[in-house]
Amino acid sequence: MNDINPRAHLERSIEDIKRKLIKLGKMSGESLSKSVHALKSQDGELAGSVIKMDDSIDSLRYEIENDCLHFIARFQPLGEDLRAVSSCMYMASDLERLGDYGNSISKTAIELSDEEYIKPLIDIPRMFDIVEAMLEKSLEAFEKDSKDLAIEVFALDDQVDDLETQILRELVFLMIEKTSRIEQGSKLFLVARNLERAGDHVTNIAERVLYILTGEYVSASKYRRPEKKGRSEGF
Amino acid sequence: MFTIAEQKGERTMEKDVLIKVSNLDLHYGDNHVLKDIHLEIVRNNVTALIGPSGCGKSSFLRCINRMNDFIRGAKVTGEIIIEDMNIYSRSTDVISLRRDVGMVFQKPNPFPMSIYDNVAYGPRLHGMKNRTKLDEIVENSIKGAALWDEVKDKLNSSGLGLSGGQQQRLCIARAIATNPDVVLMDEPTSALDPLATAKIEELIRQLKEDYTVVIVTHNMQQAARISDYTAFFLLGDLVEYGQTSKIFTSPKDKRTEDYITGRFG
Numbered sequence: 001m002n003d004i005n006p007r008a009h010l011e012r013s014i015e016d017i018k019r020k021l022i023k024l025g026k027m028s029g030e031s032l033s034k035s036v037h038a039l040k041s042q043d044g045e046l047a048g049s050v051i052k053m054d055d056s057i058d059s060l061r062y063e064i065e066n067d068c069l070h071f072i073a074r075f076q077p078l079g080e081d082l083r084a085v086s087s088c089m090y091m092a093s094d095l096e097r098l099g100d101y102g103n104s105i106s107k108t109a110i111e112l113s114d115e116e117y118i119k120p121l122i123d124i125p126r127m128f129d130i131v132e133a134m135l136e137k138s139l140e141a142f143e144k145d146s147k148d149l150a151i152e153v154f155a156l157d158d159q160v161d162d163l164e165t166q167i168l169r170e171l172v173f174l175m176i177e178k179t180s181r182i183e184q185g186s187k188l189f190l191v192a193r194n195l196e197r198a199g200d201h202v203t204n205i206a207e208r209v210l211y212i213l214t215g216e217y218v219s220a221s222k223y224r225r226p227e228k229k230g231r232s233e234g235f
Numbered sequence: 236m237f238t239i240a241e242q243k244g245e246r247t248m249e250k251d252v253l254i255k256v257s258n259l260d261l262h263y264g265d266n267h268v269l270k271d272i273h274l275e276i277v278r279n280n281v282t283a284l285i286g287p288s289g290c291g292k293s294s295f296l297r298c299i300n301r302m303n304d305f306i307r308g309a310k311v312t313g314e315i316i317i318e319d320m321n322i323y324s325r326s327t328d329v330i331s332l333r334r335d336v337g338m339v340f341q342k343p344n345p346f347p348m349s350i351y352d353n354v355a356y357g358p359r360l361h362g363m364k365n366r367t368k369l370d371e372i373v374e375n376s377i378k379g380a381a382l383w384d385e386v387k388d389k390l391n392s393s394g395l396g397l398s399g400g401q402q403q404r405l406c407i408a409r410a411i412a413t414n415p416d417v418v419l420m421d422e423p424t425s426a427l428d429p430l431a432t433a434k435i436e437e438l439i440r441q442l443k444e445d446y447t448v449v450i451v452t453h454n455m456q457q458a459a460r461i462s463d464y465t466a467f468f469l470l471g472d473l474v475e476y477g478q479t480s481k482i483f484t485s486p487k488d489k490r491t492e493d494y495i496t497g498r499f500g
Contacts, residue, residue, distance in 0.1 A: 006497050076456045078483045078495040215485025 010075050017067050017088050018142070024060045024095045025139045025205075029132060031057060031102030032198060036128040039109040039191065040121045047109035050102050057099035064092040083215060087208040091142070094201040094208075098135070101194040108187050118174050118181045124188070127163045127195045130156055134199060138206040147213050153206035154223035160199035167192040253278035253416065253447045254299065259313035261294055263306060268294045270471045272313070276464075281439060281448040283462035283479065285455060287500030290468040292451050296419050299449060300336035301329050318416065334361055337410030341422040343402030345394030345409075350377075350386050353394045353405055357413040372412055379445070380408035381438050400431025407438065411446065418442060420450040424457065436461050455495055459483045467491045 005011075031050050038047035068089045071077065077085055134156045141149035168189055175185040203220045210218040221227075254276035261269035269291045276282050284292040294303065301322060303309040315322050322332055334357065345353050354373045355363075363369055373390070377383045382404040386397070394405050403423060410418055420439070424432040439461050442448055452458050458465055459479060466476040467486075475482060475491045486492050494500050 010497070078455055078459065079486060079492045081496050082484055 010077070010081065013067075013071055013075070014081065014084060017064060017071065017085065020060065020064050020067065021088055021091055021095070022139055022143055024057065024064060024092060025098075025135060027053065027057050027060065028095045028098035028102065029135050031099045032105070032128060032195075033102075033132060035102040035105035035109060036125055036195075038106055039112070040125055042109070042113045044110045044113040047106035047113070050106040054099055054103045057096055061092045061096035065089055068092075080212065080215075083212045087212050091205050091208050094204045097201050098198050101198045104194050105191050108191055112184060112187060115184060118178075118184050118188075119170065121188075123163050123167050123170075124191055124195065127160055127167070127192060127199075130159050130163070131195055131198050131202060134160075134202040134206075138202050138209060141206060141209045142212075145213055147210060150206040150209040150213075151223055153203060154220040155225075157199045157203050157220065158224050160196055164192045164196040250275070251278040252276065253317060254449075255314075255316045256298075257314045257316075259295075259298065259311070259315060261291070261298060261303065262308075262310045263294075264308040268471055269298070272473050274466060274473060274476055276447065276449060278447050279443050279445075280463040281443050281450060281461055282464045282466065283458035284449065284451045284466050284468060285453075285458050285494075286468035286474075287494065288453075289470075291471045292466075292468045293421055295468065296421055296449060296451050299417065299419055300333050300338055301327075302338065304329065331361075334413040335415050336417040336419060337413060337415040338419045339403070339406050339410050339421070339423045342426050343399055343406050345397070345402050345405050347393065347395055349391045350394045350397070350405060351390040354408045354412045357409060361413060373408075376408040376412040377405075379411050379442070380404040381434065381441070382408060398431070400427050400434060403427060403431070403435060404438065407435075407442075411442070415446060417447045417449065420448065422451055422453060425453065432457075455483070467494060469494070 031053050034046055034050045034053075037043070038050065068085050071085050075081065134153045137149050137156075138153050140146065141153070171185040171189050175182045207218060207220055210216070252275040254274075256272055256274040256276075259269055259272040259274075260267070272295065284296060286292045297303045298311060298315060299317075299322075303311060311323060313323075317332075317336070320327065322336075337357075346356060348356075351373055354376050355369050358369060358372050363372070374383065374387075377386060382401060385401060386392075386405075394402065397405060403426075407418070407423075423439075424435050427435065436457065439448055439450065443463075450458075450462065462479045464477065465479045465482040467474045467482065467488075467490075469490055475486055475488045477487075482491065483495060486495065
């Protein structure tokens with residue numbers, strides 16, 4: 001008879017939660033990706049499909065939360081297991097927020113689908129590309145228990161912030177030139193803000209991965225460039 | 236050396252250390268059971284000793300009131316200082332040590348006598364004869380063990396007639412009747428049902444107001460629930476010692492992590 005692995009049931013249960021969390025990450029990433037694509041291509045139908053996805057993202061998030069509660073009740077985990085299951089609950093919440101941003105950007109895409117853009121959309125898709133790379137890295141770090149991949153996520157968030165500042169600066173000049181651009185300009189700025197916030201939530205996920213692996217709360221700022229004075233004003 | 240300040244990983248804080256263990260080694264014949272143990276146990280706190288079977292945690296507990304003296308071939312070296320007194324010095328009065336360091340065992344073991352006499356046993360052994368005073372000690376001790384309401388009308392009945400959980404609380408009453416500084420507990424709930432266990436756990440939390448409690452438990456969730464500090468023993472070594480909240484969420488040593496997550500032991 002083979003040796004009994006006393007952790008077999010526990011490990012299967014936590015692997016199941018991890019699998020669902022990665023699925024949630026992929027769904028949220030898809031929501032963001034499609035929303036930005038819909039905005040760029042002014043595809044109202046695609047944007048509508050993103051809005052329809054939101055319910056399934058929400059319900060998967062609550063399913064994960066429920067699984068985590070059951071896991072805690074069933075196994076009374078300690079150590080790394082406890083860090084993993086508690087972190088999964090936070091990470092599910094962070095990932096679900098990405099879906100919310102996708103939803104919000106899609107609504108903007110629908111509102112602007114018939115308008116001529118005041119500028120070509122270049123930096124917003126670039127921002128998304130970086131957020132997407134951050135998300136992929138953080139999910140891979142989670143899946144493969146990789147501290148190095150998690151740490152790589154942090155510096156990328158600087159690039160996201162830089163692009164947001166650049167977009168704001170550009171939009172402000174455009175709006176100053178012509179007040180009729182204010183409505184669309186402020187909507188586009190909100191899209192950039194959504195993506196910047198998405199970057200922050202992905203950063204949280206990478207921080208959580210490090211907490212699971214090390215037991216230490218590591219702040220992303222340790223791996224980012226020092227904060228510039230007045231940067232938050234955007235100019 | 237595991238000092239409290241180091242384990243906390245914070246700024247140095249003076250803790251009120253009641254028991255200071257240094258260079259403690261225990262041999263049973265050729266078997267080296269405890270290896271160079273250094274540990275400080277904080278007054279009015281609950282300290283849990285955890286580790287797989289045979290790791291030395293019960294042997295360590297039994298060093299604190301010299302119960303190992305009864306074991307043939309047991310040899311202890313090093314120091315255990317309780318209230319400035321090295322309990323292994325030649326001048327130590329072992330009988331009075333065991334009055335100051337009470338013990339509760341795995342299986343409830345009331346004496347085959349009345350509930351009253353069980354609790355009065357220790358004070359009488361130490362010369363207490365005044366009936367009024369004894370009544371007072373018995374009542375306070377049984378109240379202290381959260382058993383009074385259940386037995387106040389049958390103090391002259393045999394202690395063996397109580398349920399397992401009540402018997403264990405009677406043993407706790409007996410242990411605290413001599414007004415000890417320390418109460419040692421060796422898996423005190425392992426023979427009890429969940430409700431009786433929960434009552435003992437709540438009692439332990441209350442006991443620390445007046446006593447310093449050191450408890451051996453195989454139940455890590457119990458250690459996590461009731462203790463302030465936890466010491467993890469493995470093969471006679473003290474692997475890690477620190478605040479319970481830290482040990483059970485983010486232990487420093489990989490061996491502790493592996494033990495508390497059920498990878499071995």
